Amino acid sequence: MTDNGFSRxxxxxxxxxxxxxxxxxxxxxxxxxxSSSTADEVASRPSTIPALREWTAGxxxxxxxxxxxxxxxxxxxxxxxxxxxxxxxDLRALTGHDAPIVVTDAAPRDGDIALDLRATDAVLGTxxxxxxxxxxxxxxxxxxxxxxxxxxxxxxxxxxxxSIVAGTARDWPRYAERGLMIDTARKHHSYDWFVSQxxxxxxxxxxxxxxxxxxxxxxxxxxxxxxxxxEHLTKQQVRSLIELATRHHITVVPEIDMPGHLxxxxxxxxxxxxxxxxxxxxxxxxxxxIPAARRFLRDLVEEYLPLFPGPYWHMGADEFLGxxxxxxxxxxxxxxxxxxxxxxxxxxxxxxxxxxxxxLVRSRGKTLRVWNDTFTSDVAFPVDESVVVQWWTDLxxxxxxxxxxxxxxxxxxxxxxxxxxxxxxxxxPDYLKPASATPRALYxxxxxxxxxxxxxxxxxxxxxxxxxxxxxxxxxxGSAVHFWNDGAASSTWTExxxxxxxxxRLRVMAQQTWESAPLVSTYAEFEPILQRLGSAPS
Numbered sequence: 343m344t345d346n347g348f349s350r351x352x353x354x355x356x357x358x359x360x361x362x363x364x365x366x367x368x369x370x371x372x373x374x375x376x377s378s379s380t381a382d383e384v385a386s387r388p389s390t391i392p393a394l395r396e397w398t399a400g401x402x403x404x405x406x407x408x409x410x411x412x413x414x415x416x417x418x419x420x421x422x423x424x425x426x427x428x429x430x431x432d433l434r435a436l437t438g439h440d441a442p443i444v445v446t447d448a449a450p451r452d453g454d455i456a457l458d459l460r461a462t463d464a465v466l467g468t469x470x471x472x473x474x475x476x477x478x479x480x481x482x483x484x485x486x487x488x489x490x491x492x493x494x495x496x497x498x499x500x501x502x503x504x505s506i507v508a509g510t511a512r513d514w515p516r517y518a519e520r521g522l523m524i525d526t527a528r529k530h531h532s533y534d535w536f537v538s539q540x541x542x543x544x545x546x547x548x549x550x551x552x553x554x555x556x557x558x559x560x561x562x563x564x565x566x567x568x569x570x571x572x573e574h575l576t577k578q579q580v581r582s583l584i585e586l587a588t589r590h591h592i593t594v595v596p597e598i599d600m601p602g603h604l605x606x607x608x609x610x611x612x613x614x615x616x617x618x619x620x621x622x623x624x625x626x627x628x629x630x631x632i633p634a635a636r637r638f639l640r641d642l643v644e645e646y647l648p649l650f651p652g653p654y655w656h657m658g659a660d661e662f663l664g665x666x667x668x669x670x671x672x673x674x675x676x677x678x679x680x681x682x683x684x685x686x687x688x689x690x691x692x693x694x695x696x697x698x699x700x701x702l703v704r705s706r707g708k709t710l711r712v713w714n715d716t717f718t719s720d721v722a723f724p725v726d727e728s729v730v731v732q733w734w735t736d737l738x739x740x741x742x743x744x745x746x747x748x749x750x751x752x753x754x755x756x757x758x759x760x761x762x763x764x765x766x767x768x769x770x771p772d773y774l775k776p777a778s779a780t781p782r783a784l785y786x787x788x789x790x791x792x793x794x795x796x797x798x799x800x801x802x803x804x805x806x807x808x809x810x811x812x813x814x815x816x817x818x819x820g821s822a823v824h825f826w827n828d829g830a831a832s833s834t835w836t837e838x839x840x841x842x843x844x845x846x847r848l849r850v851m852a853q854q855t856w857e858s859a860p861l862v863s864t865y866a867e868f869e870p871i872l873q874r875l876g877s878a879p880s
Contacts, residue, residue: 388507389871390498391546391849392515392856400508404475405453406433406500410441413456419445421486422457424589429457429493435879436497437504452477455496457489463512469549470514471495475506487591488514491547498545498875516857517790517820519760521550521592522848524840527557527606529830530573535837536583538880539844544590545878546852550822551587552595552656558605558626559831566645569607577649584650595711596650599658600639601628601695607642614638618670627662630695631677643699647706654730655703659696660713665689665743682723689744690723692716700726713762717752718744727756730819734762736795736806748809749793753817761821763788764796765803767851769825769843771835779803781846782865789813790821790855820855823847846872 387397412430414422426443434440441455450456461472461482471483471492481492495513499506522543524531543551555562560571563580575583587594605626608615614635616624628635647655668674668688678691686694693716700710711730715738725731733749752759761767766779766788783801788794791811798805811818825844827835849872853860862868 387861388499388509389502389861389874390495391872391875392853393858393861394495394511394513395856395858396512398510400476400510402476402508403505404477404479404508405505406437406439407453407504408439409453410439411451411454412441412443413450413454414443414445415447415458415460416445417447418457418459421459422489425486425490425493426457428490428589429455429496432493432497432879433500436500450478450480455479456481457493458482459484459486459489461488466512466514469547470512473511473513475508475510479506487549490544490591494545494547497879501875501879513858515547515855517818517855519550519593519820519822520852520855521548521552521820521822522844522851523552523554523762523822523824525554525557525825525827526560526562527555527827528559529827529835529837529840530560530562530571531837531840533575533579533583535841536575537586538878539841540583540587540590540592541878541880543592543848546848547856548848548852549592550595550820551592552597552822552824554597554599554656556598556607557603561606563646563649565642567607567610567642569610569642571606580649584652593652593654594650595652595654595656596646597656597658597711598642598646599660601630601692602626602660602662603658604628611635611638616671619672629671629673630691631673636695636698639699640702643702647703647708653708654711655699655708656711656732657696657699658713659692660715660734662692662715664739664741686723689716689718690721693721693723693725696725696729700729704728711760714746714752717746717757719747719751724755729757730760731757732760732762733793734764734768734795734824736793736809737797749811749818750809753811753815758817758819759811760819761790761793762824763793763821765794765798766801767821767824769823769847770828771830771833771839771843773833773835774828780865781850784847784850784854785860785865785868786863788854790857791815791818821851823851845877849875 386399387394412426414426430441430443461484466484466488468485469487469491471481471488473492473495474480481489483489483492561569562571562574564570564574564576584594608625608628614628614632616627616629630636674691675688678686678688681694682690696712703710709730711732714731714733717731731752736745738745749759766783769778780801787802791813793809794803795806823844825840
């Protein structure tokens with residue numbers, strides 16, 4: 343039997359011809375973004391990405407010069423040491439000024455930039471900050487992340503002019519997670535590429551990097567099992583990248599996709615490949631009914647858990663089999679019944695596998711994340727509510743199937759969700775660009791509480807309807823740009839082209855997930871701003 347599983351990464355390559363006969367349902371554009379600022383304040387704000395939430399203009403200006411110092415109070419010096427050092431390095435790269443870090447309780451001098459943790463405004467949370475620009479500059483926050491993001495705003499302002507107009511900003515994000523998912527399994531991306539991307543994400547106040555490093559086409563991190571592709575990163579390189587990400591307030595979330603998308607790993611273990619009773623092999627999926635196969639999966643996860651010290655582990659759990667295909671593998675049904683009882687279905691077996699790995703990662707102090715494929719209606723043996731669900735689709739296959747429930751159903755059942763909507767957060771190499779929504783769609787016709795699957799026809803998401811959560815839903819973590827490198831290994835696609843494609847999308851995502859009132863209403867107006875602000879200093 344050939345591997346005919348449906349893949350999110352290929353369905354749109356033909357321009358959605360598979361949905362040509364589907365009735366089109368027109369949907370409304372996204373609601374305008376909320377803001378606590380007046381219209382005059384919105385119009386007067388300086389250009390930043392994301393836009394400042396509040397800005398009150400002052401008189402005069404601040405000019406960066408060779409006498410500039412970065413001033414930190416003694417009480418804050420330990421907590422702000424790393425942030426001050428990163429800022430000093432970036433300031434030097436951007437302006438050429440080698441501003442020393444001075445620990446002192448004396449008032450800052452004209453031309454200084456003061457960083458402190460004296461803010462008491464609870465609205466700022468852990469990532470918000472207050473920026474006061476006068477003859478000197480002060481960045482004040484409740485936590486170090488807020489100070490760090492205030493320095494990112496300063497870098498963007500100084501990129502445009504060495505003189506910054508006086509005023510006061512009060513700024514904080516709407517969503518806790520804002521970022522990028524990168525698929526390097528299909529196309530290796532170098533250590534230097536990750537360094538540049540981490541710095542650029544931080545420049546935009548993005549804080550979430552989901553690393554899809556294994557799939558059917560490759561395994562891109564050194565493995566004690568010898569699974570790694572010829573092109574891969576060593577574990578020491580990964581440790582260095584995680585240290586860099588931590589200094590830039592970015593959480594790295596690793597993913598080993600299972601029980602599907604394991605083709606590269608199963609080359610070394612054909613005995614675990616899924617087979618039907620006639621011996622036909624599905625080479626990219628593991629037969630998790632085999633106890634040794636489950637031990638193999640556990641060994642893989644346990645190998646990499648210590649490498650990634652962050653709070654999350656992602657196991658994929660997507661695109662395993664279509665509903666009708668389970669009947670071809672009766673051993674999966676037997677496994678489910680052995681584990682859960684005689685009423686269990688074969689599909690319950692995957693959910694049981696998710697729960698098994700949820701127990702593993704929770705025992706190591708982490709939270710499990712999965713794609714939403716297995717979260718269907720009328721489930722007798724559900725996935726544990728502690729698992730974070732990344733919702734990417736409302737259809738499991740383009741043929742009759744039990745489809746996933748809506749984001750609203752998930753939060754009503756107690757799950758925390760993340761917006762991984764195919765439309766418009768997915769991006770691909772150029773030859774699959776018909777499958778990618780444009781940055782304009784991301785900017786003009788979407789907000790992070792809007793969910794949409796892969797059935798759409800244009801930049802307005804025309805096709806199947808949107809699934810909107812309440813804008814204040816507390817169980818919505820945020821969203822990210824998702825870059826899938828399908829076919830890239832056999833093409834002229836390069837990591838530089840990936841960065842070029844991500845450049846506008848990450849800037850739009852930063853705006854939409856910070857969710858301050860945008861500076862301009864159209865993407866055409868936004869493009870000059872993103873070009874003017876450029877990339878992170880290097």
